[in-house]
Amino acid sequence: MTDQRPIAVLGGGSFGTAVANLLAENGHPVRQWMRDPEQAEAIRVNRENPRYLKGIKIRPEVEPVTDLQATLDDSELFFVALPSSALRTVLAPHAERLSGKLLVSLTKGIEAQTFKLMSEILQDIAPKARIGVISGPNLAREIAEHALTATVVASEDEELCQRVQAALHGRTFRVYASADRFGVELGGALKNVYAIIAGMAVALGMGENTKSMLITRALAEMTRFAVSQGANPMTFLGLAGVGDLIVTCSSPKSRNYQVGFALGQGLSLDEAVSRLGEVAEGVNTLKVLKAKSQEAGVYMPLVAGLHAILFEGRTLEQVIELLMRGEPKTDVDFISTSGFN
Numbered sequence: 452m453t454d455q456r457p458i459a460v461l462g463g464g465s466f467g468t469a470v471a472n473l474l475a476e477n478g479h480p481v482r483q484w485m486r487d488p489e490q491a492e493a494i495r496v497n498r499e500n501p502r503y504l505k506g507i508k509i510r511p512e513v514e515p516v517t518d519l520q521a522t523l524d525d526s527e528l529f530f531v532a533l534p535s536s537a538l539r540t541v542l543a544p545h546a547e548r549l550s551g552k553l554l555v556s557l558t559k560g561i562e563a564q565t566f567k568l569m570s571e572i573l574q575d576i577a578p579k580a581r582i583g584v585i586s587g588p589n590l591a592r593e594i595a596e597h598a599l600t601a602t603v604v605a606s607e608d609e610e611l612c613q614r615v616q617a618a619l620h621g622r623t624f625r626v627y628a629s630a631d632r633f634g635v636e637l638g639g640a641l642k643n644v645y646a647i648i649a650g651m652a653v654a655l656g657m658g659e660n661t662k663s664m665l666i667t668r669a670l671a672e673m674t675r676f677a678v679s680q681g682a683n684p685m686t687f688l689g690l691a692g693v694g695d696l697i698v699t700c701s702s703p704k705s706r707n708y709q710v711g712f713a714l715g716q717g718l719s720l721d722e723a724v725s726r727l728g729e730v731a732e733g734v735n736t737l738k739v740l741k742a743k744s745q746e747a748g749v750y751m752p753l754v755a756g757l758h759a760i761l762f763e764g765r766t767l768e769q770v771i772e773l774l775m776r777g778e779p780k781t782d783v784d785f786i787s788t789s790g791f792n
């Protein structure tokens with residue numbers, strides 16, 4: 452049975468818009484909150500979000516809104532699709548309104564100062580809310596164009612997972628459930644860094660062997676890090692791990708890949724980010740991940756290499772030379788939690 456209270460999506464970007472449309476297709480009234488009144492008015496009138504999802508018809512059940520307080524008061528189930536840099540600032544002033552609500556983060560990032568994932572920030576802000584995340588190989592435009600797609604909703608709260616599956620699962624969108632919120636969310640955040648490297652490799656004309664090596668060693672590296680943080684490595688073999696890593700490292704539709712591609716063409720980081728004009732979470736994640744991996748003593752040569760190029764003045768040639776000289780150790784080592792690397 453359809454819940455008559457509107458479901459709310461917070462964020463007016465490409466992913467928020469794609470998810471709002473999916474919910475609407477399943478017959479739910481949806482309120483999509485965005486901060487820009489002009490954008491909301493344009494969507495209301497033209498039924499399109501031209502800046503972030505040009506050419507996609509937005510369904511009549513999606514109501515663009517700009518009053519955050521009213522949006523938080525009127526709904527029970529929320530999908531949060533704000534950039535990681537904005538999530539805490541936007542929601543913290545409304546903490547009391549979030550108590551008891553179902554908050555599902557769609558955001559794949561890590562907070563710079565605290566190394567917290569977005570669902571951990573939601574929990575900080577609203578300890579009495581029910582929290583979950585969605586992650587997986589989910590390029591917004593492909594979802595909006597009804598490419599057959601699967602995702603994972605993850606939460607310790609089984610009933611929340613079921614509610615989200617009922618709301619989102621549809622003709623072209625499969626929603627699997629997981630109890631490993633931390634692993635699912637960490638996978639989505641970490642893979643963005645490797646997508647930058649993959650985009651760079653393609654711009655440099657590297658071959659298919661190289662791409663495959665990069666993706667596979669990226670999986671080993673991100674899983675090794677995740678295990679050091681207490682995550683279940685098996686989660687990284689699923690949609691939110693290897694699934695998302697493959698799509699983001701192989702598709703020019705990924706914004707992180709696009710930043711990497713621009714860097715490989717010789718643009719500076721600032722030029723690459725401003726040419727994109729959308730969120731590429733991997734840039735911030737790279738900074739915090741490099742620091743955290745050093746602190747935790749986890750061997751992450753790809754992260755260290757990209758960081759050296761972007762922030763330490765090393766050339767690409769120097770880093771490739773260094774990476775290729777590194778001692779090749781065990782192929783598959785990350786299932787072990789012994790710390791051996």
Ligand SMILES: NC(=O)C1=CN([C@@H]2O[C@H](COP(=O)(O)OP(=O)(O)OC[C@H]3O[C@@H](n4cnc5c(N)ncnc54)[C@H](OP(=O)(O)O)[C@@H]3O)[C@@H](O)[C@H]2O)C=CC1
Nearest residue numbers: 463464465466467486487532537558559589590591729730
């Ligand atoms: N796009 C995708 O394919 C996918 C994205 N994600 C994740 O979803 C999250 C959101 O990304 P996405 O929708 O793609 O981003 P976009 O770059 O498409 O859009 C960003 C949106 O966030 C809004 N925003 C930025 N800062 C603030 C703020 N301080 N307050 C309120 N709104 C703000 C922007 O509003 P304005 O226009 O006014 O600046 C814009 O509506 C990211 O973490 C991303 O990793 C996850 C899976 C797929």
Ligand SMILES: O=C(CO)COP(=O)(O)O
Nearest residue numbers: 587588589590705706707
């Ligand atoms: O997370 C994504 C696909 O699953 C989207 O990746 P980008 O943010 O790089 O576009």
